[in-house]
Amino acid sequence: MKVGDKVLLKVSSDYIISPDSWESDVKKLDNTVVTVTVKRNDSWYAIKEIDYSVPAAWLHEIPQSSGGTITMFITALQSFVTRPAAERGRGAGDDPRYYTGGTMPLRKSAGNMYSFVTHTWNPIKGKCFHDCTYCYMKQYPLGELRLDEREIKADLGEGNFIFVGSGTDIFAENVPGHWIIDVLNACLNHYHNKYLWQTKNPKRFLEFKSGFPENSIFCITLESNRHYPKIMGNAPTPEKRVESFSRLYNPRMITIEPILDFDLHDMLEMVETILPQQINIGADSKGHHLPEPSAEKVDRLIIALRDRGYYLTLKSNLKRVTGGIT
Numbered sequence: 348m349k350v351g352d353k354v355l356l357k358v359s360s361d362y363i364i365s366p367d368s369w370e371s372d373v374k375k376l377d378n379t380v381v382t383v384t385v386k387r388n389d390s391w392y393a394i395k396e397i398d399y400s401v402p403a404a405w406l407h408e409i410p411q412s413s414g415g416t417i418t419m420f421i422t423a424l425q426s427f428v429t430r431p432a433a434e435r436g437r438g439a440g441d442d443p444r445y446y447t448g449g450t451m452p453l454r455k456s457a458g459n460m461y462s463f464v465t466h467t468w469n470p471i472k473g474k475c476f477h478d479c480t481y482c483y484m485k486q487y488p489l490g491e492l493r494l495d496e497r498e499i500k501a502d503l504g505e506g507n508f509i510f511v512g513s514g515t516d517i518f519a520e521n522v523p524g525h526w527i528i529d530v531l532n533a534c535l536n537h538y539h540n541k542y543l544w545q546t547k548n549p550k551r552f553l554e555f556k557s558g559f560p561e562n563s564i565f566c567i568t569l570e571s572n573r574h575y576p577k578i579m580g581n582a583p584t585p586e587k588r589v590e591s592f593s594r595l596y597n598p599r600m601i602t603i604e605p606i607l608d609f610d611l612h613d614m615l616e617m618v619e620t621i622l623p624q625q626i627n628i629g630a631d632s633k634g635h636h637l638p639e640p641s642a643e644k645v646d647r648l649i650i651a652l653r654d655r656g657y658y659l660t661l662k663s664n665l666k667r668v669t670g671g672i673t
């Protein structure tokens with residue numbers, strides 16, 4: 348089965364309730380993303396605004412005019428996908444990268460990460476744009492940022508919980524959108540897995556929001572409420588991360604690691620803005636001499652979060668900071 352078929356399945360089952368009563372406005376953005384804004388009864392339906400991330404090769408087949416119905420849009424996509432590859436020309440549907448059965452094995456999750464993650468998968472490799480000083484990947488030779496064609500063909504199996512992009516932030520500003528679409532489509536093709544997506548740039552979660560597999564958990568790293576430009580490098584400020592992430596309504600996690608000195612009231616306010624289902628807290632493991640909070644402050648944060656009913660997981664490396672208080 349081709350990836351495009353799965354995308355259509357998701358599109359049609361999620362949103363098309365009463366197609367004939369909807370109008371669509373299809374726009375072409377950056378040559379890679381199609382946005383369909385839906386309106387009903389002459390008023391734009393803001394909450395139901397939907398974005399379809401569609402492979403670039405489909406764009407010439409999609410009606411570019413305003414005022415068509417959603418049915419027309421879906422029909423155009425379906426007719427393109429179901430046409431023989433020879434008629435379609437070379438595009439997403441007949442690109443060998445979209446077929447399963449590749450040779451790259453998935454990596455079993457190891458080390459000090461998340462206990463629920465079974466595997467890591469890094470289809471995009473290379474130096475991360477964010478350039479955080481504490482990044483554990485800096486100990487390895489990384490090379491230029493690139494899409495690894497062999498990884499894209501990897502058999503992701505089923506029943507796995509896969510952390511996608513554990514080695515570089517695949518949602519950083521400099522990652523081309525069509526690479527992200529390739530990664531999402533590979534995951535949609537293995538929909539019996541769960542996927543963890545973690546970034547410091549959740550603005551791009553919103554850019555691709557309906558292109559993610561259903562069993563996805565989204566996470567941001569939030570080391571502190573404070574912005575430490577020398578440590579956080581090119582990553583968006585904590586404030587910007589929170590602002591974007593709070594607009595995502597899917598299952599959400601926050602990872603406060605490596606924890607940096609923070610302001611309790613502001614930190615709690617950020618968490619309350621996001622309302623995550625889970626919060627993970629950990630500390631620097633590699634002696635980067637980061638500005639860390641006192642044990643008492645971490646303790647107060649943990650108590651305040653538990654009082655508010657948040658589910659916390661505390662990494663064992665946090666004990667170095669707390670001295671075992673928590």
Ligand code: SF4
Pocket residue numbers: 475476477478479481482483484513514515516547582
């Ligand atoms: S965002 Fe993550 S992968 Fe990128 S430099 Fe920072 S710690 Fe490393």
